[in-house]
Amino acid sequence: MGHKAVLGFVILSVFLACKTGHARIKLVALPDRDNAVVRLDNPSATLVEEERVLLLQKGTNKVDFAWKGVRIDPDSIRIQILSHPRDVNLLSVSYPPNEDALVWEISSPQAWEEKIRISYILYNLDRLVTYKLLSDKKEKSVELQSYLVLRNLSGEDFDNSVFTLDYGAPFMTSIQHEGTKQMLFLKKSGVPVEKSFTFDSALLPWDPEKVEGNVGIPVKYIIKNDRQSGLGEFALWGGKARIFQDDGSGTTIFLGEDNASFVPAGEKMELLIGDSRDIVVTQRKMKDARINIRRNTTNGIILYDTEEIMEVKIENFREEAAVLTLIQHIPGQWEMSETTHSYEKEDANKIKFLVSIPGKGKETVVFNYNRRNVR
Amino acid sequence: MKNRTINLILFLFLAGSSLLWAKIDLVTLPERDSVQMTIYNSADITLVQDSRTLTLGKGENNLQFSWANTLIDPTSLELFAKTMADKINIMELSFPPRVKDLGLWKIKSDVPGKAPVEINYFTSGISWRAYYMATLASDEKTMELEGYVRVTNNSGEDYENAKVRVIVGKINLLDEIAALARRQYPYGSPLPVPYPSSSASTMMRREVAFEMKAAVAGAMDMSLAKPKDIIKEGLSEYFLYTIEGTESIPSGWSRRLLSLKQSDIPVVNFYKYEEERYGNFANRFISFVNDEKHKLGKEPLPDGLVKAFRKIDKENHLSYIGADNAKYIPIGEKVELNMGSSLDVRVEAKMMDYRTKNYLFNNSGGNISGWDEEKSYEITVSNYRSLPVRVEVLRNFPHQYWELVKKGEFGEFEKVDIDTVKFTVELAPNSVKKFTYILTQFEGDRRQFR
Numbered sequence: 001m002g003h004k005a006v007l008g009f010v011i012l013s014v015f016l017a018c019k020t021g022h023a024r025i026k027l028v029a030l031p032d033r034d035n036a037v038v039r040l041d042n043p044s045a046t047l048v049e050e051e052r053v054l055l056l057q058k059g060t061n062k063v064d065f066a067w068k069g070v071r072i073d074p075d076s077i078r079i080q081i082l083s084h085p086r087d088v089n090l091l092s093v094s095y096p097p098n099e100d101a102l103v104w105e106i107s108s109p110q111a112w113e114e115k116i117r118i119s120y121i122l123y124n125l126d127r128l129v130t131y132k133l134l135s136d137k138k139e140k141s142v143e144l145q146s147y148l149v150l151r152n153l154s155g156e157d158f159d160n161s162v163f164t165l166d167y168g169a170p171f172m173t174s175i176q177h178e179g180t181k182q183m184l185f186l187k188k189s190g191v192p193v194e195k196s197f198t199f200d201s202a203l204l205p206w207d208p209e210k211v212e213g214n215v216g217i218p219v220k221y222i223i224k225n226d227r228q229s230g231l232g233e234f235a236l237w238g239g240k241a242r243i244f245q246d247d248g249s250g251t252t253i254f255l256g257e258d259n260a261s262f263v264p265a266g267e268k269m270e271l272l273i274g275d276s277r278d279i280v281v282t283q284r285k286m287k288d289a290r291i292n293i294r295r296n297t298t299n300g301i302i303l304y305d306t307e308e309i310m311e312v313k314i315e316n317f318r319e320e321a322a323v324l325t326l327i328q329h330i331p332g333q334w335e336m337s338e339t340t341h342s343y344e345k346e347d348a349n350k351i352k353f354l355v356s357i358p359g360k361g362k363e364t365v366v367f368n369y370n371r372r373n374v375r
Numbered sequence: 376m377k378n379r380t381i382n383l384i385l386f387l388f389l390a391g392s393s394l395l396w397a398k399i400d401l402v403t404l405p406e407r408d409s410v411q412m413t414i415y416n417s418a419d420i421t422l423v424q425d426s427r428t429l430t431l432g433k434g435e436n437n438l439q440f441s442w443a444n445t446l447i448d449p450t451s452l453e454l455f456a457k458t459m460a461d462k463i464n465i466m467e468l469s470f471p472p473r474v475k476d477l478g479l480w481k482i483k484s485d486v487p488g489k490a491p492v493e494i495n496y497f498t499s500g501i502s503w504r505a506y507y508m509a510t511l512a513s514d515e516k517t518m519e520l521e522g523y524v525r526v527t528n529n530s531g532e533d534y535e536n537a538k539v540r541v542i543v544g545k546i547n548l549l550d551e552i553a554a555l556a557r558r559q560y561p562y563g564s565p566l567p568v569p570y571p572s573s574s575a576s577t578m579m580r581r582e583v584a585f586e587m588k589a590a591v592a593g594a595m596d597m598s599l600a601k602p603k604d605i606i607k608e609g610l611s612e613y614f615l616y617t618i619e620g621t622e623s624i625p626s627g628w629s630r631r632l633l634s635l636k637q638s639d640i641p642v643v644n645f646y647k648y649e650e651e652r653y654g655n656f657a658n659r660f661i662s663f664v665n666d667e668k669h670k671l672g673k674e675p676l677p678d679g680l681v682k683a684f685r686k687i688d689k690e691n692h693l694s695y696i697g698a699d700n701a702k703y704i705p706i707g708e709k710v711e712l713n714m715g716s717s718l719d720v721r722v723e724a725k726m727m728d729y730r731t732k733n734y735l736f737n738n739s740g741g742n743i744s745g746w747d748e749e750k751s752y753e754i755t756v757s758n759y760r761s762l763p764v765r766v767e768v769l770r771n772f773p774h775q776y777w778e779l780v781k782k783g784e785f786g787e788f789e790k791v792d793i794d795t796v797k798f799t800v801e802l803a804p805n806s807v808k809k810f811t812y813i814l815t816q817f818e819g820d821r822r823q824f825r
Contacts, residue, residue: 123565151562153566181470183466209711240450251411253422253542253613254413254420254422254542256546272547273546273612277612278612278706284792298737318705
């Protein structure tokens, strides 16, 4: 740290006569940067475009571009001639030894001002997106705010530069090396929110009573990135989301946080807020018996089915009703023979029940299935 | 005497100086109007809501907020106008380079004058926990339950006259707030950057805490005058306890508050015997339900250690029974507190007979392919206490292929799951009951051919 960004820009006007490449002379002219555009549309690399005006002499000019202490990808540097693209030619690019610099050789038919655009990939200048969701007291809708955070550790200072994203209007701001800046860029209120509770039998303990400490049921907030939600104009980038709730007394409480993944328009953003400890699920296997046994001539078992009965007790200690998503895993070849509740097949070995439990109520899901075993 | 580490400075924006915060003139230093702390216990995080009144000029204003030697998460900083939100625009929050623990808000105001604002942030270092004292009546039929909340402030910041709220529940948190507070750059770095050496800041923190202790004694004395009410309310999947009035909790101090006191709660005393869980002793349990019938049920009980005592005479002398870490108890749920192994209620399980029979032989070599194991168990349940007791005897079998024959005073019988059964025996004071069960386990092909 402590190094200061130096983006030097030096023009060496070299007369055709003295073509000898002796020691590199510096400091002839230092044209000001006109318009810097920082493009943050690619999450893995930041592209900077800047325009400068060169005072070219007639003949071959050497333009020295140096980036000491600035994290520029040297192979990504490009130059575009803007004022007289037909007449002014880039002859060569050379890199001096042990320096963060390059020299452009530019030929010009006459002495004039030439506008050029330089672009390069700049490392360590990036953006994050963060979200803040503020739910109403009843958890029916949220105010969604999204912030853009610029982090600059590139070594370069940007004063009054234009930043563009993959959506929305470009904006102008300044950010210095080692600076961080946070700006609100999206605010939508009245976004409908759905709350979901999920018990996955492969992830959570079956008998919470036998577990040290508390077993909670994961609770998610789900919002849809679509028109009905007042969103859907563009994909929502992934980033940390913090969820708050109006506490009804003019302030808020913090409900939890999660990393939102990239959400294309039309898709759902799912955020785990925390655990519900007021829904208790106890799962027990009540039967696991072999039936339909087939044997070979030496009386060895070659084929059998198992009859398995699973009992899942769901207690809702909350005042409000809840819908629990109950995920169950049944390996191998199986067939359901009887269930108390209907289910959906998620894949060959995963089924999903949506169980409604009234407030202060109880519900028991029992399902009976046979599995085929071949030896 | 104040040792305030959070500072708020409002600057009038000077036209022309783009981001040179150091060159901006100071205008006002607004004091705190009120502050509210919402403290979580599932993670080290506290939401601070700090209300102040700014005097804004028309146009662009800069507000500098600094928090040296505290444990504030800079990514959580948020400022908003409590009134005229449409006329006061919070444009951006920047963290200037090479300055630690400092943020600068750019505020554009259409109206000059006083503007009440709220600054929200997360801090680490403030915690709370719940614990309980249960006192059983001498007949052990009822108990008195006292619940406490203890709030501790190690945040580095003194919170004076703060409204204190605590949250019961488990939130999802991705990062530790303390780690976010210690980062070199507020939102981290795209590069892996080593942490700055912490020795200097630790030293400073200690120094601050020391000075604060001396400054605090007076404030503590005054606020101990009367016990405070705690208002409880369910929000989302959590429960919010709001402590009446305000509290001053300087850094380094903690405060105990009574959150619940209820007497004459009916309780059930019972004993459980399950070798696989508790060894060869009966464990004593105290059970009640968090509902209205048990004079509770107004709020869930946060997890915490319950210490149980028993009144042993008319002078209310106490005897200590034991302690258990109670899990979170929702409204309406039954609680079973394990007081540990008991010496005056005993269960003895003895295998009295063992035999094998009903052999099956396979066709190929004439080897044994199936058989039955018959085990006879005698269970003796002894109550050496002068009170009646209930004892649950749980028996786990090695697999699900079994049959059971029961004899004697086995009380209630229940199949718990495929390989567990439960006998529930009621015993009069100073009495013994005995029962026998014969367990037949089917092995090998006998599981299918019976």
